[in-house]
Every structure is written in C-alpha cells, then in structure tokens.
Amino acid sequence: MQPFDNNEHPHRRFNPLTGEWILVSPHRAKRPWQGQKESANSATLPQYDPACYLCAGNERSDGTRNDNYTDVYVFNNDFPSLLQEEVAPQADSSPLFQLKPERGINKVICFSPRHDLTLPEMELEAIEKVVDAWKEQYIELGSRDFINHVQIFENKGAVMGCSNPHPHGQIWAQSSLPTNVEKTQANLKSYYDKNGTSLLADYLAEELNRRERIISENEHFAVLVPFWATWPYETLIISKRHFGNITQMTADERTAFAAILKTITVKYDNLFETSFPYSSGIHQTPTDGQDHPEWHFHMHFYPPLLRSATVKKFMVGYEMMAEAQRDISPEKSAAVLRELSEVHYKQK
Numbered sequence: 001m002q003p004f005d006n007n008e009h010p011h012r013r014f015n016p017l018t019g020e021w022i023l024v025s026p027h028r029a030k031r032p033w034q035g036q037k038e039s040a041n042s043a044t045l046p047q048y049d050p051a052c053y054l055c056a057g058n059e060r061s062d063g064t065r066n067d068n069y070t071d072v073y074v075f076n077n078d079f080p081s082l083l084q085e086e087v088a089p090q091a092d093s094s095p096l097f098q099l100k101p102e103r104g105i106n107k108v109i110c111f112s113p114r115h116d117l118t119l120p121e122m123e124l125e126a127i128e129k130v131v132d133a134w135k136e137q138y139i140e141l142g143s144r145d146f147i148n149h150v151q152i153f154e155n156k157g158a159v160m161g162c163s164n165p166h167p168h169g170q171i172w173a174q175s176s177l178p179t180n181v182e183k184t185q186a187n188l189k190s191y192y193d194k195n196g197t198s199l200l201a202d203y204l205a206e207e208l209n210r211r212e213r214i215i216s217e218n219e220h221f222a223v224l225v226p227f228w229a230t231w232p233y234e235t236l237i238i239s240k241r242h243f244g245n246i247t248q249m250t251a252d253e254r255t256a257f258a259a260i261l262k263t264i265t266v267k268y269d270n271l272f273e274t275s276f277p278y279s280s281g282i283h284q285t286p287t288d289g290q291d292h293p294e295w296h297f298h299m300h301f302y303p304p305l306l307r308s309a310t311v312k313k314f315m316v317g318y319e320m321m322a323e324a325q326r327d328i329s330p331e332k333s334a335a336v337l338r339e340l341s342e343v344h345y346k347q348k
C-alpha cells in the first residue's frame with residue numbers, strides 16, 4: 001500500500017469550529033478546465049460617482065442624504081432584513097413547524113469616501129478608522145438589551161452579490177445567535193470546558209510551529225489558510241492573544257489588526273491582479289451579557305475565485321448534497337498566498 005500524501009491522495013479534514021468534515025481532492029487540481037472563461041471587469045472607477053448611493057453627500061434610494069463624510073460613515077440600512085419592533089410569538093403545536101420572531105438592526109458602513117478604493121488600497125490609518133467604527137458599533141448595538149449578537153461582515157465584488165463597488169460592509173445585529181455562530185460557540189465551549197484553553201490559541205500555536213499554512217504574521221495577529229479550509233483561498237485571521245472581542249484589543253493590537261487586514265487583502269488583489277471578491281466577517285463574543293471565556297477573536301475570509309480573475313468555485317452538486325469539497329490543497333494555497341507581494345499590484 002502506498003504511504004499517504006496529503007498533496008496527492010483524497011482525504012477528509014475536520015473543521016473543529018463547525019464540527020463538519022470537508023473532502024479534499026488534491027489530485028484533481030491537475031484536471032483540464034473547459035468551463036467558464038471570461039475576461040475580468042477591470043473598469044477604472046471615479047473617486048466620486050454622482051450616481052452612487054454610498055458616496056458622500058449623495059441621496060440614497062429613500063431620499064435620505066449621506067453626510068459629507070471624510071473617513072468612515074455608518075447609517076441604518078434603508079432595506080433592513082431585521083426590524084426592531086417586538087411582536088408576540090405564535091405557538092404551533094407541531095415541532096415540525098417551529099418559528100420564532102426575530103428582532104434586529106441592520107447598518108451599512110462606508111469604509112471611505114473614495115468610491116474607487118477598497119481596503120487593500122486604503123492607507124493603514126484609514127483601515128484603523130474602520131476597525132474603530134466596528135468597535136463602536138459592536139459596543140453601541142451590543143449594549144441594547146434585545147441584541148445578543150453583532151455580525152460585522154463585508155461582501156466584496158459583484159460575484160458575491162455586492163450591489164455597489166463603493167467600499168462598504170454591513171452589520172446585522174439581532175436577538176438570536178445565528179446558526180454558524182452557534183455552532184462555533186458550541187465547539188469553542190466544549191474545547192474550553194475540556195482543556196481549559198482556547199481552541200484557536202492552541203490551534204494557532206501549532207500552526208506557528210508547523211508553518212505549512214501560515215501566510216503572514218505580525219506581533220499580534222497571524223493570517224493562515226485553515227487546515228480545514230473549504231474555499232480555494234479561504235483564510236483566517238487569529239489574534240495571538242486570547243481575547244473574545246474587539247473591545248478588548250489594545251491600541252497596538254488595533255493597529256496590528258488593521259495591518260494584517262491590509263496584508264491579506266493586498267495579497268488577494270495581487271493573486272489574479274484584480275479587485276479580489278470575498279465575503280469576510282468577524283466572529284467574536286455574543287453580546288448576551290454572559291461571560292464567554294471560550295470565545296477567541298477571529299475573522300474569516302471566504303473568497304470564491306479558483307484559477308483566474310473570473311473562474312470561481314461553485315458550491316454545487318456534491319457540496320449541496322453531501323459535503324464541502326476542495327481540489328487545491330490548503331498547503332498549496334497558503335504557499336501561493338505567502339509568496340505574493342505585500343505591495344499592491346497597482347502601485348508597482
């Protein structure tokens with residue numbers, strides 16, 4: 001029998017954050033491609049677009065006018081998916097028809113007044129201001145008694161369903177713990193209860209030791225392709241110190257977090273010399289007033305691109321019916337990202 005080689009042989013890997021397995025088929029990365037091939041949209045954007053509903057001073061669809069903001073700007077989403085209004089729950093006698101009213105608040109956060117920039121092209125100081133705004137929102141929204149979870153996220157690129165290239169993210173704050181966060185919390189907690197340590201602190205220590213999947217690190221954060229990554233160039237930013245949420249960052253950690261955000265997003269843009277699409281989001285302690293020593297601040301990046309500026313991975317077929325699957329190994333993806341320059345390709 002041949003000895004196992006994780007760059008050659010199909011295998012499954014366990015994601016300890018979700019408790020799910022994923023199928024890795026590294027040998028398939030070699031197969032010929034006859035699928036989607038179209039040219040990237042590399043249109044240059046103006047610094048200010050009079051028709052953009054996120055640009056400073058412009059009117060939004062409901063007639064509200066944006067402030068003439070000069071750095072970060074946060075407003076209530078005009079088309080929120082959650083409402084603050086309290087309604088009486090309705091009982092249903094069948095456990096097969098469970099339903100619970102859900103309350104919440106949705107915000108939009110413009111990262112910069114510049115319509116043509118995204119995080120990787122912004123100055124470090126400007127990214128620090130985004131981090132500050134995330135922190136303020138986490139505190140403000142999380143302090144409301146009916147808000148138990150604050151999801152900070154960014155959907156970047158038309159391929160991710162993002163409606164506008166103006167650099168922006170969203171915040172959905174709500175009364176329940178959403179499914180993915182609940183799963184992560186349960187797994188972090190059972191690890192913490194069993195070992196008395198943070199799962200992600202132990203994981204990061206081992207990754208820093210093995211150095212197979214580390215892409216970059218600074219004094220306070222590391223970014224890596226997780227061992228269990230599903231998306232081809234999925235990454236995870238983990239704080240080196242064990243703390244639960246953004247309010248617990250020191251001033252140095254705030255700067256280091258902004259710096260590693262810039263590093264990974266610049267590398268992403270450099271990968272296919274395109275504005276790299278992704279969904280990213282911060283996972284941190286819920287705002288339910290409980291102690292959560294199991295939580296460890298981290299940020300996920302789930303980018304869909306696979307082999308060019310336009311050829312993306314689809315989560316279809318086997319993935320929909322059975323479980324997530326990837327071709328290129330996480331180690332190869334990490335090596336590719338590690339080698340890429342930290343200088344944005346447009347600045348070369």
Ligand code: H2U
Nearest residue numbers: 053060061077078079108155162163164
């Ligand atoms: P996306 O590009 O990820 O769709 O985010 C843009 C958000 O901006 C979206 O949630 C909101 C949409 O509801 N929006 C407003 O709040 N006001 C507007 O005038 C247009 C879009």
